[in-house]
Amino acid sequence: MSEEMNMMENRDFQIGDRVKGIVDKIEEKAVTVTINGAPFDGIIPISELSSLHIEKASDSVQVGDELDLVITKVEDENYVLSKRKVDAEQAWDALETKFQTGEIIEAEVKDVVKGGLVVDLGVRGFVPASLVEDYFVESFEDYKGKVMTFKIVEMEKENNRLILSHRAVVEKEKESQKVHVMETIHPGDQLKGKVQRIASFGAFVDIGGVDGLVHISQLSHEHVDKVSDVVTEGQEVSVKVLSVDRDSERISLSIKDTLPGPWDAIEEKAPKGSVHDGTVKRLVSYGAFVEVMPGVEGLVHISQIAHKHIATPNEVLKEGQEVQVKVIEVNKADKRLSLSIKELHEKEAEQDYTEYEAPEETSGFSIRDVIGDKLKGFKSE
Structure with a gap:
C-alpha cells in the first residue's frame, strides 16, 4: 500500500476519534487491539487501561475483550489509544x-x-x-x-x-434505625442489646440503632460500686425498657429487671425455722435490719434481740456486725422476713430467792451471848 493511500486511510481515524477495539495481544505493559476498518493496529499503554494503578495489563483486560477507546496519538503506523479516558x-x-x-x-x-x-x-x-x-x-x-x-x-x-x-x-442507616426504634419500643419491652460504652453513672446499651442508658442502680439487685464490675464494652445483655422520651430521644433501661430477684423463691432459700449468718445493716429504734443474703434483709425486732430487756438495739448490736439469726416468719408478697437472735441463745437462769430459807439456829448461842461482854460496862440509869 502506497504512502499516499495510507494517508488517505488515516484521515478516517483522527486523534480524538472514538473507536472500538478487540484485544488481540496482551504484553506486560501494553495491549494490542485490532480496529475494524483501520489500516493498522492500535496500542493501549498500561497507563491508559485504567484510572487505577495496575502492575500488569492482564489485570485489566483479556484477549477477545471489546473495548471502547479514543485515539490519542498516531505514530509509526500505530494508533495510540486510551481506555481510561473513555x-x-x-x-x-x-x-x-x-x-x-x-x-x-x-x-x-x-x-x-x-x-x-x-x-x-x-x-x-x-x-x-x-x-x-x-x-x-x-x-x-x-x-x-x-x-x-x-x-x-x-x-x-x-x-x-x-x-x-x-x-x-x-450514619444515614443508623438514623433510620433510630427513628424506627423510637417509634416502636414501649416501656416494659424486653430486648437484646450490646454495651457500647461505660460511664461512672451507668452503661449505654445499643438496642438496634439507638443507645439507651442503664443507670448504675439498674445493673444488679446487689449494690454496685463500679459499673465495670458488672458489664464490659461489647457485652451482649438483656434489658427491659423503663421509659421512652421521644422528644429528647432518651431511653431508660434496666438489666436488673431481667434477672431473677433476690426475693424469688425466698420460701425455699430462707424457710421458717432456718438459721442464717447475716450482717447488721441498719439500727433503728424498734430493731435491727440484717442482710441474710445479697439483696435480702430481715428485721430483728427489739424484742427478739436478747432475752433481757434492752432500751435500744445499739446496747447489744452495731452496724456491720456479723450475727446469726433464725427465720421466724416469711412474707414473700411484702418482701419481709422476721428474724430472731435471742431464739438461738439459751435463756439466762433467773435467781429465785424463794428457794432459799433462813439458816436454822443450831449453835445455841443468843445475841446476848455474843455481845454480852460489851454490855457489862453499861448500867441502867
Whole structure:
C-alpha cells in the first residue's frame, strides 16, 4: 500500500476519534487491539487501561475483550489509544447525577493506600480514613477486595477529584434505625442489646440503632460500686425498657429487671425455722435490719434481740456486725422476713430467792451471848 493511500486511510481515524477495539495481544505493559476498518493496529499503554494503578495489563483486560477507546496519538503506523479516558468521560456524567441525587453507590475497594481507600468507578475514587467508618479503624488491610456502599461527598471533574464516604451511608442507616426504634419500643419491652460504652453513672446499651442508658442502680439487685464490675464494652445483655422520651430521644433501661430477684423463691432459700449468718445493716429504734443474703434483709425486732430487756438495739448490736439469726416468719408478697437472735441463745437462769430459807439456829448461842461482854460496862440509869 502506497504512502499516499495510507494517508488517505488515516484521515478516517483522527486523534480524538472514538473507536472500538478487540484485544488481540496482551504484553506486560501494553495491549494490542485490532480496529475494524483501520489500516493498522492500535496500542493501549498500561497507563491508559485504567484510572487505577495496575502492575500488569492482564489485570485489566483479556484477549477477545471489546473495548471502547479514543485515539490519542498516531505514530509509526500505530494508533495510540486510551481506555481510561473513555471510561472517565462516561463515568463523570453518571457520577454527576448520583452526586446531585445523593444516590448510594456500591463498589469494590481496589486498593488500600496511606490515608484511606481507593475504588474504581470509571474514575479513581478516594475514601479518606475519617470517612470509612463512624468509629476509629486501626488498620484498613482487611478492606481490600471488600464490596462496600458509598456516597459522593465531593467531586471536581476538572481536577479529576472524587471523594467518597462510607461513613455517611452508615450514619444515614443508623438514623433510620433510630427513628424506627423510637417509634416502636414501649416501656416494659424486653430486648437484646450490646454495651457500647461505660460511664461512672451507668452503661449505654445499643438496642438496634439507638443507645439507651442503664443507670448504675439498674445493673444488679446487689449494690454496685463500679459499673465495670458488672458489664464490659461489647457485652451482649438483656434489658427491659423503663421509659421512652421521644422528644429528647432518651431511653431508660434496666438489666436488673431481667434477672431473677433476690426475693424469688425466698420460701425455699430462707424457710421458717432456718438459721442464717447475716450482717447488721441498719439500727433503728424498734430493731435491727440484717442482710441474710445479697439483696435480702430481715428485721430483728427489739424484742427478739436478747432475752433481757434492752432500751435500744445499739446496747447489744452495731452496724456491720456479723450475727446469726433464725427465720421466724416469711412474707414473700411484702418482701419481709422476721428474724430472731435471742431464739438461738439459751435463756439466762433467773435467781429465785424463794428457794432459799433462813439458816436454822443450831449453835445455841443468843445475841446476848455474843455481845454480852460489851454490855457489862453499861448500867441502867
